[in-house]
Amino acid sequence: MLLGQDSPAPTQYAPEILYPIPRRLARDELGLPTALPFYGEDIWHGWELSWLDARAVPQSAVARFVIPATTDNLVESKSFKLYLNSLNQEAFESHAALQSTLVKDLSAVAAGEVELELFAADDTALAPAPLAGDCVDGAALLRQAAEPDVGLLEVVEAPGATQLFSHGLRSLCPVTAQPDWATVILRSEDRSVTPASLLTYVASFRHHQEFHEQCVERMFRDLQHAGLERFSVQALYTRRGGLDISPWRSTEPGRAPRLRSMRQ
Numbered sequence: 351m352l353l354g355q356d357s358p359a360p361t362q363y364a365p366e367i368l369y370p371i372p373r374r375l376a377r378d379e380l381g382l383p384t385a386l387p388f389y390g391e392d393i394w395h396g397w398e399l400s401w402l403d404a405r406a407v408p409q410s411a412v413a414r415f416v417i418p419a420t421t422d423n424l425v426e427s428k429s430f431k432l433y434l435n436s437l438n439q440e441a442f443e444s445h446a447a448l449q450s451t452l453v454k455d456l457s458a459v460a461a462g463e464v465e466l467e468l469f470a471a472d473d474t475a476l477a478p479a480p481l482a483g484d485c486v487d488g489a490a491l492l493r494q495a496a497e498p499d500v501g502l503l504e505v506v507e508a509p510g511a512t513q514l515f516s517h518g519l520r521s522l523c524p525v526t527a528q529p530d531w532a533t534v535i536l537r538s539e540d541r542s543v544t545p546a547s548l549l550t551y552v553a554s555f556r557h558h559q560e561f562h563e564q565c566v567e568r569m570f571r572d573l574q575h576a577g578l579e580r581f582s583v584q585a586l587y588t589r590r591g592g593l594d595i596s597p598w599r600s601t602e603p604g605r606a607p608r609l610r611s612m613r614q
């Protein structure tokens with residue numbers, strides 16, 4: 351187990367280093383049923399992917415991994431980083447061979463089918479873009495809250511679709527207690543929450559210890575319990591160890607928006 355331990359970068363290919371965390375553990379704590387009340391994807395970007403080609407020439411790319419929220423496990427981020435580093439001195443005959451290995455290993459640890467796209471380091475498809483909607487960060491907090499709670503959210507009727515976002519999410523890693531930072535995006539139909547209450551709710555995570563994916567599922571549960579019916583919530587977490595993640599949960603089926611913030 352690598353959690354909470356000093357772990358040097360592996361010097362050879364090491365798929366066994368990947369560490370699964372059962373999603374059901376946190377979902378049981380949240381009271382989420384086996385038949386999940388949401389659709390979802392976890393979008394990872396690996397910025398430090400490097401390997402050798404058949405001539406032993408170093409190669410590099412940016413990887414986009416899509417892990418469905420229906421997989422049994424999430425992948426612990428430190429083990430994910432070390433696994434990608436373990437490929438640095440491994441030779442592959444082609445991009446296809448590398449891609450096949452990555453998909454196989456990550457699908458095995460997630461216990462579900464993982465998708466992968468490889469991008470050139472300068473591919474403009476990875477460029478960030480301004481967010482649509484209204485930023486709530488200029489609102490005043492309704493009150494101080496030490497932990498997230500559904501009672502912090504004030505639901506209002508809203509004509510059509512609305513999008514609110516905050517750059518102020520700070521949560522803590524449950525293993526190291528180090529801070530994680532993200533932009534939270536709430537899209538909703540017919541009902542929304544007041545800007546002040548969303549900002550108050552986001553601010554309540556500042557000392558909350560939970561993995562990225564679990565924070566977003568907590569947000570979804572609380573927003574649903576507060577009275578939203580058709581909505582999605584996504585958190586664009588800044589990168590750590592060459593990886594960033596953007597978990598997305600929605601009442602509607604579909605694919606997660608491939609958004610990137612300036613901080614990612």
